[in-house]
Amino acid sequence: MSETTATANYLDAENEVLSAANGVDYAHRTTGASDATPLVMLQHFRGNLDNWDPALVDALARGRRVITFDNRGVAASSGTTPNTMAQMALDAIDFIEALEVGEVDLLGFSIGSFLAQEIALVRPSIVRNLVLASAAPQGASGMHGWAPEVIDAVGKPEPSPADYLGVFFTGSEAGQAAGQQVAGRIFGARTVDRDAPTTWQTRLAQYDAVCAWGQPNHSMLERVSAICMPVFVANGDSDPMILPRYSYLLAGLIPGARLKIYPDAAHGFLFQHHAEFAADVDVFLTGVSDEEVSSQ
């Protein structure tokens, strides 16, 4: 793998490039200095390296190495974004294999959670623990594409800050205040060496994959019961993009899964509640290696 330099905070993490066996050059950043199993983060619809809240990455990186990356065709990575979750998952596996670290912990957010499920099912040997944030299982009914007001907002060529806030945060005073803080950290705090923006090709291909994932197919729901590693499912209680009911469904279908729903929070619950969520993830990642998941 390429030389990586772990840093103490995400805002200062260098943009690095890792060339994988599939010929793709993956843009990525590393935060934290632990030698333990790294946590690899799988990003949301149209997101790049800068769309991870630095406060969340820093909180997660206190106990471990955190690796963020752009998948094939996304932002500064080379290639073209594929239009199925299955191919995106294979591309993510190639990146993880190129890290040459053996197994990793995975944190998938939104469509990243779809990839995380795919990876856990197709290459379980590289996944130690799985965190599914704002997640849904393939085939669940009622999620064929985002809701009209959601895709109208985040699917347009140039979404505005208001579009972002409306999907990622609730309309309450606390939700909007959190949104302003998160937006400041994501869009304003890093002033040099920002990632490349994601393209319209990425937007179209990712949304093709979203619509394919959401085609209702009850029998397809059964496959996540084969996920065999410890799983933590988390969402905001008011997520308009991926409804909490799909988190319930995942936690009901995956044996032993833990579930937590965060209050007064929408799609960006993990940024809004970054300290609490990072602490919960830390308990999950450090605890489940030694003991059975005890909550069920």
Place this chain on the structure above:
Amino acid sequence: MSETTATANYLDAENEVLSAANGVDYAHRTTGASDATPLVMLQHFRGNLDNWDPALVDALARGRRVITFDNRGVAASSGTTPNTMAQMALDAIDFIEALEVGEVDLLGFSIGSFLAQEIALVRPSIVRNLVLASAAPQGASGMHGWAPEVIDAVGKPEPSPADYLGVFFTGSEAGQAAGQQVAGRIFGARTVDRDAPTTWQTRLAQYDAVCAWGQPNHSMLERVSAICMPVFVANGDSDPMILPRYSYLLAGLIPGARLKIYPDAAHGFLFQHHAEFAADVDVFLTGVSDEEVSSQ
């Protein structure tokens, strides 16, 4: 219907008999004096009228009429207990129809929650709102009969108080203290006109039905998505009899369902947390008539 006398508390509620069109004489009690839609309670495995915590019934009856009853063949009701949930549900429907009140709210607890689902699916016109406590959908994998330590405890001819406490309450100090209080209210507080005990025939037939309900059948899970009235799903976080994951599953499969998991609580969570649970049920029953369920 037979004359019913609403009373202010469950311990003083009279044992009454209602003869239904199916020829069964149903033992039942009524608490609370409201003229509004009554709440009908569906009891757990081997339970009779006395196995409802009077503190819970009284809390629920503050805002409405609460009706408890013994189903066909159970305790003081006439007839023989059938060995399928479907037939038990039809027997419960006959009791509800005999009340001549039109639609009711239903609170099903444990196997009572199985009947509540059946009733909602087979006779939706009589169900306004549905509360599913310690519930599971038919066909979910991993629930073919209670866990060995659970059926060993509550399935024996004469379960002891310790057997009851071990399944209905957690082993924590708070859990066991709550259990002692609940057991005192259920087994000791009513000294006259107690209900008849349930028979070994009832135990065998009900457990046949439990084992039939728990035969794994993924495709069967889809049917609860047809439940069309507002639903509140609730359980303890440490229920050994019906694991919380089945509550997640129900809340994920039933459109718009609300979900709440109560802390440090096992099968008897609704008795242990009777004030909080009754308040949550009250908010659910009084709120959902006028507005859409907003949590999803």
